[in-house]
Amino acid sequence: MGIPFERLGWLFVRYGHRVYPGWARPALEDWLQPLAPGSRVLDLGGGTGVLTAWALESRPDLEFTVVDVAPGMMAHAPKPAGRLVARAEELPLASGSVAAVMIGEALHHFKDSRRALAEVARVLNPAGRLWIYDFDPTRGVGRWVYWGERLAGEPASFYRPARLARELEKLGFVSEYRCRKGQYVLTASRQV
Numbered sequence: 001m002g003i004p005f006e007r008l009g010w011l012f013v014r015y016g017h018r019v020y021p022g023w024a025r026p027a028l029e030d031w032l033q034p035l036a037p038g039s040r041v042l043d044l045g046g047g048t049g050v051l052t053a054w055a056l057e058s059r060p061d062l063e064f065t066v067v068d069v070a071p072g073m074m075a076h077a078p079k080p081a082g083r084l085v086a087r088a089e090e091l092p093l094a095s096g097s098v099a100a101v102m103i104g105e106a107l108h109h110f111k112d113s114r115r116a117l118a119e120v121a122r123v124l125n126p127a128g129r130l131w132i133y134d135f136d137p138t139r140g141v142g143r144w145v146y147w148g149e150r151l152a153g154e155p156a157s158f159y160r161p162a163r164l165a166r167e168l169e170k171l172g173f174v175s176e177y178r179c180r181k182g183q184y185v186l187t188a189s190r191q192v
């Protein structure tokens with residue numbers, strides 16, 4: 001059981017952006033600002049590349065790669081972006097080879113989210129930056145999403161934002177987050 005993402009690219013390419021509140025896109029654009037031209041950015045669990053499409057509009061000078069287990073989702077990703085079929089828990093990328101990672105509405109789908117976060121920490125360079133959008137399973141719309149995904153047989157491994165920040169702290173990151181009605185954006189960078 002579980003959501004058959006491989007066959008749902010057509011749906012996500014049309015409606016995937018609606019999962020994000022209006023304030024998420026400007027938050028993503030602000031977060032992208034400090035990155036140097038040519039920086040490598042991963043859209044992890046990127047699916048049809050909703051985040052990559054937004055990011056490309058404000059930063060076409062960055063090098064984006066959509067990473068996902070479902071080629072049927074990535075078939076719809078914007079053309080300039082690279083595509084990599086891989087599990088977030090086992091990224092076939094060199095340590096320190098990436099400047100930034102975006103994870104939109106995907107962390108809770110990973111079977112082993114803790115291992116995926118450790119992989120993110122490994123592939124990010126020392127100045128690496130992380131952007132995560134997800135649901136707080138105890139608040140607002142997050143409660144409904146949590147139960148919906150449990151019924152659908154998904155891992156539903158949701159973090160409350162404060163808990164995710166603590167998890168990331170163990171990996172050497174300092175986080176900030178903004179949560180509204182059960183939807184949050186967390187950004188993190190390494191402690192210096």
Ligand SMILES: C[S@@+](CC[C@H](N)C(=O)[O-])C[C@H]1O[C@@H](n2cnc3c(N)ncnc32)[C@H](O)[C@@H]1O
Nearest residue numbers: 005016045046047068069070087088104106109
């Ligand atoms: C709800 S979709 C979100 C897609 C996209 N980020 C967006 O905002 O529309 C979740 C995605 O996570 C992918 N996924 C699930 N488990 C994964 C894993 N272990 N590693 C990488 N991607 C995974 C799915 O194939 C799917 O494309």
